[in-house]
Amino acid sequence: MTKKINPSELLPFSLFIDREPIQIDLVYADANHPRNIFETAIYQPTAQLWAHKDIAAITLLTARILNKKYGWVLELKDCLRTVEAQAAMQETDIVKAHPEWCIDGPDRMLSPPGLGAHPRAMAIDVCVFDKNNEEVNMGTPFDHMGPESARNYQNFSKAVLDHRKKLEDAFILSAKMLALPLYLVASEWWDFRLPAEIYNKYSPLSDADLPEQMQMTKKTDNNISDFGEDHFQRIANSVLTQIGHAYENL
Numbered sequence: 001m002t003k004k005i006n007p008s009e010l011l012p013f014s015l016f017i018d019r020e021p022i023q024i025d026l027v028y029a030d031a032n033h034p035r036n037i038f039e040t041a042i043y044q045p046t047a048q049l050w051a052h053k054d055i056a057a058i059t060l061l062t063a064r065i066l067n068k069k070y071g072w073v074l075e076l077k078d079c080l081r082t083v084e085a086q087a088a089m090q091e092t093d094i095v096k097a098h099p100e101w102c103i104d105g106p107d108r109m110l111s112p113p114g115l116g117a118h119p120r121a122m123a124i125d126v127c128v129f130d131k132n133n134e135e136v137n138m139g140t141p142f143d144h145m146g147p148e149s150a151r152n153y154q155n156f157s158k159a160v161l162d163h164r165k166k167l168e169d170a171f172i173l174s175a176k177m178l179a180l181p182l183y184l185v186a187s188e189w190w191d192f193r194l195p196a197e198i199y200n201k202y203s204p205l206s207d208a209d210l211p212e213q214m215q216m217t218k219k220t221d222n223n224i225s226d227f228g229e230d231h232f233q234r235i236a237n238s239v240l241t242q243i244g245h246a247y248e249n250l
Helices: 053-070 083-090 093-097 158-178 229-247
Strands: 010-012 022-024 050-052 073-078 123-129 191-193
Touching: 010 053, 010 229, 022 053, 050 053, 053 073, 053 123, 053 158, 053 191, 053 229, 083 093, 123 158, 158 229
Parallel strands: 022 073
Antiparallel strands: 010 050, 073 123, 123 191
16 A cells, blocks of 8 residues: 655755755746757746655755766756646647657656656656756757667767766765665666655655645645745755765765
8 A cells, every 4th residue: 555745755956056066947847948848838837846855865965976076067857747747748749649658668758647756756857067057968968758868878979978977876876875775767867766666655646735835737726735934944954964964974
């Protein structure tokens, strides 16, 4: 029997802007975003990038490691993707034209509504920028739906393969230092998540399960009270303490 994720365990990455070496680009909130392959606004304009506290900790420590070693900044593209958002993606023209993206298996690029780590806020999609604010070349852009996005794809320059390895190694090191589990999606170099044996213990999140301030696709009055800013700040401070102890041991 699956458990429900308590919304109190989620926090917005916006709390860490200007405090940590990250930046946020919530691609699916903008129909005209050049990297939004769906060409429609999946998320509402006020949507934020919400994450379960464990994937948030791994991501933030990774950002510190990448910044310390290479001067890189981690750009965060997507995390919580509610069931309604997944359903909206399935209805877009591009997904209907590419049913192979949704075929079950290790190479699946899009999960049906309710499946996967994103509707549990336990998967993070990223890209990286260098100290000159230029996007680090990973061989393909985020959300490139082709075989070149796979982690084992080798037909790239040494530099590109090195960039991918640095990103992977930083995430793996972060998870190890925090004693948290991590899974690297084989078909997407940009996707890092908690393993299935973890996230499948929990039910997927719908917008109806969340207070209005956390809803992704549309405002739904469900009588769930919003959290105060002090609540999120307490969680953020706890995460920062957690990664601070690990970072000191680098």
